[in-house]
Amino acid sequence: MERKEWPLWEVFVRSRNGLDHKHCGSVHAPDARLALQVARDVYTRRQEGVSIWVVQADHIVASDPDAKPELFDPAEDKIYRHPTFYKLPDEVNHM
Amino acid sequence: MYTQALDLPQQNPEGRPPSLAENPAWQAEFDAKIDAGGFIEPKDWMPEAYRKTLVRQISQHAHSEIVGMLPEGNWISRAPTLKRKAILLAKVQDEGGHGLYLYAAAETLGVSRDKLTDALLSGRAKYSSIFNYPTLSWADVGVIGWLVDGAAIMNQIPLCKCSYGPYARAMVRICKEESFHQRQGFDALLQLMQGTEAQREMVQDAVNRWWWPSIMMFGPHDSDSTHTGQNTRWGIKRISNDDLRQKFIDATVKQAEVLGVTLPDPELKWNEQRGHYDFGRIDWEEFWNVVNGHGQCNVDRLAARRKAWDDGAWVREAAMAHADKAARRAQAAA
Numbered sequence: 001m002e003r004k005e006w007p008l009w010e011v012f013v014r015s016r017n018g019l020d021h022k023h024c025g026s027v028h029a030p031d032a033r034l035a036l037q038v039a040r041d042v043y044t045r046r047q048e049g050v051s052i053w054v055v056q057a058d059h060i061v062a063s064d065p066d067a068k069p070e071l072f073d074p075a076e077d078k079i080y081r082h083p084t085f086y087k088l089p090d091e092v093n094h095m
Numbered sequence: 096m097y098t099q100a101l102d103l104p105q106q107n108p109e110g111r112p113p114s115l116a117e118n119p120a121w122q123a124e125f126d127a128k129i130d131a132g133g134f135i136e137p138k139d140w141m142p143e144a145y146r147k148t149l150v151r152q153i154s155q156h157a158h159s160e161i162v163g164m165l166p167e168g169n170w171i172s173r174a175p176t177l178k179r180k181a182i183l184l185a186k187v188q189d190e191g192g193h194g195l196y197l198y199a200a201a202e203t204l205g206v207s208r209d210k211l212t213d214a215l216l217s218g219r220a221k222y223s224s225i226f227n228y229p230t231l232s233w234a235d236v237g238v239i240g241w242l243v244d245g246a247a248i249m250n251q252i253p254l255c256k257c258s259y260g261p262y263a264r265a266m267v268r269i270c271k272e273e274s275f276h277q278r279q280g281f282d283a284l285l286q287l288m289q290g291t292e293a294q295r296e297m298v299q300d301a302v303n304r305w306w307w308p309s310i311m312m313f314g315p316h317d318s319d320s321t322h323t324g325q326n327t328r329w330g331i332k333r334i335s336n337d338d339l340r341q342k343f344i345d346a347t348v349k350q351a352e353v354l355g356v357t358l359p360d361p362e363l364k365w366n367e368q369r370g371h372y373d374f375g376r377i378d379w380e381e382f383w384n385v386v387n388g389h390g391q392c393n394v395d396r397l398a399a400r401r402k403a404w405d406d407g408a409w410v411r412e413a414a415m416a417h418a419d420k421a422a423r424r425a426q427a428a429a
Contacts, residue, residue: 004415005209008202025265026199028208030411030418042195045188046272065138 008057009035011042013049021053029054117142129330134260137203145329146204149259152331153201158215159223160194162396166230167239175233182279183236189276193269200261216401224382225308227390234287234294234301240280241354242302242309242347248273249343250313258330281350288355295355302351303359310374311382313340344372 006028012021024043029035035054044052063071079085088095121140128135135141164187171187174180198208214220225243230236251273254266287294314336317323326332334342344363351358362375384390 005207006411006415008208024268025196026202027195030414031421034414034418042192045185045192062138065136065140 006030009039009054010057010060011035011039012053012055013039013043014051015048016050021051024048026057027054032056129258129328132330133258134263135258136260144325148326148329148331149262150201150204150206153197153204153259153262154206154211154214155221155223157194157197157201157211158220159226160190160197161215162222162226162400164190164194165396165399166226166228166392167236169230170233170236173233174236179283182283186240186276186279189272193272196265196268197262200259200265203261212404216397216404218388218397221386223312224385224390225312226396227385227392228304228308229392231304232297232301234284234297235305237280237283237287237298238301238305240276240278241284241350242280242305243312244273244276244280245347245350246309246312246343248277249339249346253333253339256330256333281354284354284356298354299356302356306359307378307381308385310340310344311377311379313337313343315379315382341371344374348372 007030008026009029009032010026011024013024014021027035027038027042029038032054035056036052039052039054043049075081087093118140122142125135125139125141125145128139135145167183167190168187171180171183174183198211201211202208211220215222230239248270251266251270255263255270257263257266284298287298314320317335317337320336323332323335327335348358348363360375362373364373365371366373385393
């Protein structure tokens with residue numbers, strides 16, 4: 001029988017309620033239930049989380065790093081989108 | 096967790112200088128990113144030699160964590176109290192966790208977990224030579240925490256800022272946990288030193304055996320270290336072997352005094368002019384001997400890992416078969 005490697009899952013942990021889930025690494029597991037179990041053992045041995053998401057790695061669609069300029073550079077010269085662009089009189093500058 | 100200098104010449108048969116011909120424009124962009132102290136992420140372009148160096152270093156680091164579970168695991172069933180047993184279990188579990196963080200980081204470079212495991216089990220891959228020494232007494236467990244994990248922390252803190260994002264992030268997580276390892280070791284030794292004469296002798300004996308191997312963990316002297324230059328250029332290595340070793344020795348002398356043990360080096364003394372401790376000559380012949388497979392436990396360690404892998408095969412296969420069957424059933428029911 002040809003041996004099959006357990007699929008790779010990406011792990012996201014919410015450290016406490018009120019915060020986003022944050023990517024923290026990956027694990028191998030045969031299915032979703034075991035992926036959660038393994039992620040708990042590997043990434044939350046010190047109460048680092050209150051909630052875990054696991055997503056099979058090949059289900060994640062990522063942007064191409066080489067497309068960085070066309071995706072993200074157009075925002076570079078739109079400095080008027082930031083509040084600091086606007087210089088207001090001192091008396092009202094912290095509105 | 097336990098890196099040693101991983102730029103040992105024997106370990107890099109495929110090593111070559113990065114080829115500028117790969118793509119000069121991308122290379123320039125990569126260099127600029129490194130020079131600016133930026134991070135390289137998994138899908139970014141990187142020179143092939145950078146990728147290979149990282150796969151080798153991160154996977155050797157992971158193997159070291161996994162093999163590192165063995166010497167201390169040897170004492171779990173014989174820990175002197177329930178408290179020490181719980182602590183040791185947690186520590187050994189951490190080492191396993193550290194290995195897994197690191198394998199995951201290595202896999203982002205496009206190498207499979209099975210291939211990495213195979214490299215370890217076949218004996219092609221190296222791991223830290225420190226784990227090829229036996230743990231003869233309970234004091235060894237304390238001394239490993241204090242000295243071996245202490246040396247590892249010195250080695251690893253600079254890696255938290257290494258240029259490869261996934262490796263740096265894994266190291267941040269590891270370093271946070273590593274401090275517990277060192278402190279629990281020192282704590283266990285302190286307690287032994289407050290015990291009987293025989294217990295104090297046991298600690299001194301363990302220190303005598305682990306001191307030199309611990310300071311060898313920083314790897315060959317800078318003058319004999321072949322890849323340091325390139326790895327520094329790439330932001331993989333931030334501080335040289337000799338500088339880290341000196342830092343470790345300077346910090347440890349005081350700790351040994353507090354503990355009341357003697358470090359087994361008659362030439363160890365404060366050098367006012369250098370502002371550091373001088374120390375005796377390291378036996379590099381022993382170091383290379385162990386690295387090249389002739390340490391006391393090399394054969395046992397690999398045999399234990401192979402047995403664990405083989406004995407677990409049916410579990411891995413059954414779990415996968417079960418998952419496949421459940422998926423097929425779910426599909427049929429849909």
